[in-house]
Amino acid sequence: MFRSIYRLRSALVGFMIITSGTIYAADPYPSQPIKMLVGTPAGGTTDVIARMIASSMSKTLGQQIVVDNRPGASGLIAAESVAKAQGDGYTLLMASSQLSTYTALYPANNFEAERDLDPVGLVATSPYVMVVHPSLPVNTFQELIAYAKSNPGEISYAGSAPGTAQHLGWEIIKKKTGVDMRYIPYKGTAALMPDLLAGRLQAGIDNIAILTPYIKNGQLRGIAVTGPKQSPLLPALPTIRASGVPDFVAMGWFGVFSSPRTNSLALSKLKSAVLTAMTTPEIRKKLAEMGSEPQSGSSNELQVLLKQEISTWSKVIKDSGVTVQ
Secondary structure (H helix, E strand, O other), X not given: OHHHHHHHHHHHHHHHHHHHHHHHHOOOOOOOOEEEEEOOOOOOHHHHHHXXXXXXXXXXXXXOEEEEEOOOHHHHHHHHXXXXXXXXXXXXXXXXXXXXXXXXXXXXXXXXXXXXXXXXEEEEEEEEEEEEOOOOOOOOHHHHHHHHHHOOOOOEEEOOOOOOHHHHHHHHHHHHHOOOOEEXXXXXXXXXXXXXXXXOOOEEEEEHHHXXXXXXXXXXXXXXXXXXXXXXXXXXXXXXXXXXXXXXXXEEEEEEEEOOOOOHHHHHHHHHHHHHHOOOXXXXXXXXXXXXXXXXXXXXXXXXXXXXXXXXXXXXXXXHOOOOO
């Protein structure tokens, strides 16, 4: 009798284990809403792109992706939050090109993007544009450099916030051309625009979509674009690399990352959802209207680009001695 009871109990336990396993297996990813962190305030370029991609991915995955803005430390706070999250695929990051500068700019944080995040997909790349205030008597990049050499220390310039590609692009130009210009730090594009438009700041490199209207209405003068080729938004402007600084490229880019060691099933579905988003004509059209070049959504392309960008900007930061507060 006792043996029968024991066998029955063992069978019940076995059934519960099998049933539990079956229930777990039948609980597919994603089974709950997903968070996509953005390291900038709502309304900025990264935030706008994040919301576009999140909306498309939500339809593909069948679960809502909620955009969560966590600005601070030029986006490092959001990146670190995702790096510390569980690898279950429920915490994502929409990152910009600033991600590639964090290790060099914040060494004490021990954050390494290649180690601490899983690439999901490259969404877009975007050139910046160099502008000057119309009061500065220059019309081309070559004239700007010649004027700066004749008037050392007189031209003040900015590029978004310290440590961004917009700022570091200036550092490359200064080193390559030997000009002496004064860097003025600001906390982002919105902060520098009043001084640039008023002429208190003579030159800047920043978001092409934001600056294009001011160029077209004559409030600012476009000098050159920072990408490897000319931009459809400002087709008359040459590139800086074609204007006297060979191999110069300073690009913005936007990509989706997940928390580290994300399980293979979740990561595969996330990658597929980004690839699907980047085949959507509406998304590609909106990105182009923003001055960005839509990309394929490839995780491999994002991984390669991140590695290249970290190598480039780490060297620039070290050579120029750039620091952030």
